[in-house]
Amino acid sequence: xxLDGITFLALQxxxxxxxxRYQAFLYKLLVFAVTFVLVVLLARVAAIxxxxxxxxxxxxxxxxxxxxxxxxxxxxxxxxxxLGLFFARLESLLTVTGGFAAALTLAIGFASxxxxxNVVGGLFMITDPKFNIGDWIEWNGxxxxxxxxxxxxxxxxxxEDISFRATRVRTFQNxxxxxxxxxxxxxxxxxxxxRDRLRIDHPFSVMYDGDIDAMRTVLLEEAESNPRILSxxxxxxxxxxxxxxxxxxxxxxxISSPSREKYLSVRSAYFQAVKERFEREGFEMSPDxxxxxxxxxxxxxxxxxxxxxxxxx
Numbered sequence: 001x002x003l004d005g006i007t008f009l010a011l012q013x014x015x016x017x018x019x020x021r022y023q024a025f026l027y028k029l030l031v032f033a034v035t036f037v038l039v040v041l042l043a044r045v046a047a048i049x050x051x052x053x054x055x056x057x058x059x060x061x062x063x064x065x066x067x068x069x070x071x072x073x074x075x076x077x078x079x080x081x082x083l084g085l086f087f088a089r090l091e092s093l094l095t096v097t098g099g100f101a102a103a104l105t106l107a108i109g110f111a112s113x114x115x116x117x118n119v120v121g122g123l124f125m126i127t128d129p130k131f132n133i134g135d136w137i138e139w140n141g142x143x144x145x146x147x148x149x150x151x152x153x154x155x156x157x158x159x160e161d162i163s164f165r166a167t168r169v170r171t172f173q174n175x176x177x178x179x180x181x182x183x184x185x186x187x188x189x190x191x192x193x194x195r196d197r198l199r200i201d202h203p204f205s206v207m208y209d210g211d212i213d214a215m216r217t218v219l220l221e222e223a224e225s226n227p228r229i230l231s232x233x234x235x236x237x238x239x240x241x242x243x244x245x246x247x248x249x250x251x252x253x254x255i256s257s258p259s260r261e262k263y264l265s266v267r268s269a270y271f272q273a274v275k276e277r278f279e280r281e282g283f284e285m286s287p288d289x290x291x292x293x294x295x296x297x298x299x300x301x302x303x304x305x306x307x308x309x310x311x312x313x
Contacts, residue, residue: 032088036080043076066133067126067164121181122164130194135159136260137169138190139183155179158260172260197230198258200267202251203240204274205286212239212247215283219251222273228266230254246286 051072055065084090125131138156157169157177166178192198206215216237223235235253242248251274255266278285 028088028090032084032090035084035087039080039083040076043073043080047076048072064126066161067122070163117182117185118165118180121185122162122167124185125162125167125181126164130191131159131162131189133159133162135194136192136258138192139187192258192260192263195258197254197256198263199233199252199254200263200270202253202267202270204249204251205243205246206249207246207284207286210247210283212249214281215249215278218277218281218283219249219274222270222277223251223253226253226266226270226273228255228262229270230256 048069052065052069055068131137136156136158140155155169155171155177157171159167160170160176161168162181164181166180167184169177169179171177204215204219206212219237220235223229224231229235230253233254235251237249237251240248240250251270253270255262275285
């Protein structure tokens with residue numbers, strides 16, 4: 001029986017009609033492959049560079065430019081696939097392919113709600129003119145970069161790329177983190193670069209016996225003498241409260257063209273200047289108090305024995 005099966009397959013392979021069909025099908029596949037490659041190459045050589053030049057002429061932001069170029073590449077592959085089918089006369093596959101794509105899309109829609117949320121969030125961020133690549137942002141989320149005093153996880157960094165699925169942020173520890181767009185869309189995001197000026201609030205805690213007016217004068221003079229601190233709006237100093245450690249004061253001043261590096265540099269230079277001035281003027285900053293809570297237990301038997309030993313002596 002095995003030999004009979006081999007003989008049957010050999011007879012089928014030798015049938016001129018079957019051979020002709022195979023040859024025709026292979027020819028169509030070759031036409032499809034050549035058409036697909038040519039269209040993709042043409043898109044890379046002409047269509048995509050033309051798209052880039054048009055975006056440059058329109059002065060489109062980098063936030064919109066990158067997704068637009070990615071979309072153009074995806075469209076070029078889709079067009080190459082469709083043209084390949086038509087030139088190879090394989091249009092009948094479109095019905096099968098369309099039905100398969102519809103079923104696949106439906107399955108993905110049910111199984112991947114998060115993907116859809118990320119895509120929608122990405123579209124909103126890409127089209128938002130106040131959310132761009134290069135911005136210094138800060139948000140609260142599950143990705144912990146710094147621990148705030150309130151116990152919430154706070155993340156911050158510079159936006160490096162925005163795609164339809166996620167946003168890539170370079171932290172100030174030089175780590176590249178990928179944040180799902182749905183996370184940024186569902187939380188409060190602070191953009192420190194959106195304005196041309198940024199206010200810095202620097203807290204100081206001073207001793208009770210210090211001269212508040214004189215210390216306020218020192219804080220204002222050091223802010224006014226720093227060339228990178230703006231005079232308009234002018235610096236201000238307020239008394240924020242009284243604690244067990246001392247009196248809390250806040251010095252407020254503004255910087256222009258804010259960036260993370262400038263923020264840290266100005267803040268550090270200002271604090272150093274104030275500290276040196278306080279030392280020359282004889283003012284003291286109050287130390288932080290550490291509150292220790294709990295119960296203290298001691299061995300009463302050991303205390304009694306030691307007392308008895310002293311009486312014997």
